[in-house]
Amino acid sequence: MTDGDPPATGAPGRIRSIAVHRDDVATALEASLRSDREVVLRVTPPFSGRMRARLHSLGPGTVSTPPAGDRAGPDGGEADPAPIHVDPRDLVSDVPPYPEVDETTAEHLDADIETRRERHAEAVASWRETVRESVVGDVELGAGGRGGDGETVEVDVAVLG
Structure with a gap:
């Protein structure tokens, strides 16, 4: 959500909150x-x-979009603000270590392969649930929440799902 009505220029107000789905945070x-x-x-x-906020892969070596102040719109004026990218680590209070296959295998050395796979799947499911339950209630967004003025702003996080 944004504060206030957009000014006559069409620029958005300051973002006050973003909505994230618990599953999107865990997947990202x-x-x-x-x-x-x-x-x-x-x-x-x-x-x-x-x-x-929706899932988005920047991929290896992707260059982030420059701030709005560094881009020109079609009429030579200021372009729309850049998208805001929120690191999923910033949305989780304490990021638990991810359960690696070697770790779960070491815990069940006497088990057969199928049992080890099941135990690992259970460990991953437990990790995902822990992440889903650890989504924070607020987060700092860079660039003032508008993609380019250089300051950071704390916004509420509305958690879905």
Whole structure:
């Protein structure tokens, strides 16, 4: 949600809150921890009253979008604000270590392969549940929550799911 009505220029107000789905936070965090991709939750302009952060993969070597002040719009004026990327680590109070296969195998050395797979799947499911239950109630967004003025702002996090 944003503060106030948009000014006559069409620029958005300051973002006050974002909505995230618990499963999206867990999926983004798991993907970031288990691969070389940077997976974030992305809030895209135009910013409105109800903003939902959605999964977005930046991939390896992806260059972030420059701030709005560094981009020109079609008429030579200022472009729309850049999307806001929220690191899933910032949305979890205490990120638990991800259960690696070698660790869960070591805990069940006497078990057969199928049992080890089941135990690992249970450990991953437990990790995901812990992450889902640890989503924070607020987060700091860079660039003032508008994609370019350089300050940070703390916003509420509305948790879905």
